[in-house]
Amino acid sequence: MELLHTVDEVRQRVRQWRREEQTVALVPTMGNLHPGHLSLVEEARRQADKVVVSIFVNPTQFGPGEDFDSYPRTLNDDAAHLREAGVELLFAPAVEEIYPLGGNQTWVDVDQLGEHLCGAGRPGHFRGVATVVSKLFNIVQPDVAVFGEKDFQQLAILRRMTREMLMPIRIIAAPTDREADGLARSSRNGYLRDSERARAPLLQQHLQDARRAIEAGEQDFRALEKRLSTSLNQHGFEVDYFTVANAVTLAPAGARDRDLVIAAAARLGKPRLIDNITVQRSAGTG
Known part of the structure; x- marks a missing residue:
């Protein structure tokens, strides 16, 4: 090389x-x-x-x-x-x-x-x-x-x-490369203390919770965002955003949007962690 x-x-x-x-x-x-x-x-x-x-x-x-x-x-x-x-x-x-x-x-x-x-x-x-x-x-x-x-x-x-x-x-x-517990790999993960590293996978878990809620028919995205942001904050994160967005425009998604990305950014101690998950809603929703 x-x-x-x-x-x-x-x-x-x-x-x-x-x-x-x-x-x-x-x-x-x-x-x-x-x-x-x-x-x-x-x-x-x-x-x-x-x-x-x-x-x-x-x-x-x-x-x-x-x-x-x-x-x-x-x-x-x-x-x-x-x-x-x-x-x-x-x-x-x-x-x-x-x-x-x-x-x-x-x-x-x-x-x-x-x-x-x-x-x-x-x-x-x-x-x-x-x-x-x-x-x-x-x-x-x-x-x-x-x-x-x-x-x-x-x-x-x-x-x-x-x-x-x-x-x-x-x-x-x-595709996003992940640790065994689901945490997205990042150069900044090395900043995490041991107690923070143990909690860090909760970010991905909350994104999965949001996806399951949407797939089950949840349409009030703003309420969903608030609920899961509050939960992350209660677990010691400082949430920058937790957003259900249109996967093309990245603007906050509405009830008629089909291709979605659920994206989150939150500080946990020193590092700012980011992650996302995509969802495709069926034509019958919204």
């Missing part, structure tokens, strides 16, 4: 692969890799001849008071995992390589989809995500890019961005 740090080096290597008629998959990450990331790599290997993984802790998607400075940077361990997973190229640029003018005045911003769920409480976050991913797409020019379904809103925004900007890249959604 090659470890490259500059845009020019990556472009040169990808050009060589193109001359050899090799297809390329990209897995963008911020590092501190766990088995969930490696499941994305496995999917990428199924989709293309060559796999590029990027590790870049992107400053423009962190808001004031968030953990940019303390976010774990574990490049040596990450490289060892990726080498074992059969990745051909690891791209680990410095901030100056991605933002060469020191700060951006050019941004990619997807309207509306970024206004709900995580975007409502993290202004500018998805603008930072869309901008850095578009830069990575421009650098690597992959045929395929793989993202996890755990970040449902991010996935929806990047799919829209790719489609509307006419990028010739196929976005692949990989």
Whole structure:
């Protein structure tokens, strides 16, 4: 596996692969890799001849008071995992390589989809995500890019961005990788204390409770959201949102919506946990 740090080096290597008629998959990450990331790599290997993984802790998607400075940077361990997973190229640029003018005045911003769920409480976050991913797409020019379904809103925004900007890249959604007790794997799970880790699976359990209620005919989504948010708060979470949303627009769902995503974000001690589950209602409901 090659470890490259500059845009020019990556472009040169990808050009060589193109001359050899090799297809390329990209897995963008911020590092501190766990088995969930490696499941994305496995999917990428199924989709293309060559796999590029990027590790870049992107400053423009962190808001004031968030953990940019303390976010774990574990490049040596990450490289060892990726080498074992059969990745051909690891791209680990410095901030100056991605933002060469020191700060951006050019941004990619997807309207509306970024206004709900995580975007409502993290202004500018998805603008930072869309901008850095578009830069990575421009650098690597992959045929395929793989993202996890755990970040449902991010996935929806990047799919829209790719489609509307006419990028010739196929976005692949990989299922959320979970611990044995149902907790969605995340780099920030390492912040959990033992007592918090024991309670963390309750987030997924409450999402499952919401799905069962909707499948049983529950139509008052706002009451359902309030009831389950209150329950999580009583178990020591600080709920940011617990929302039944339209799976396409991400706006709060109404009685006539059929394709739903139940999404939640909540702090448990230091980390902010996110998770989601999708529901397809039958035509006879609502």
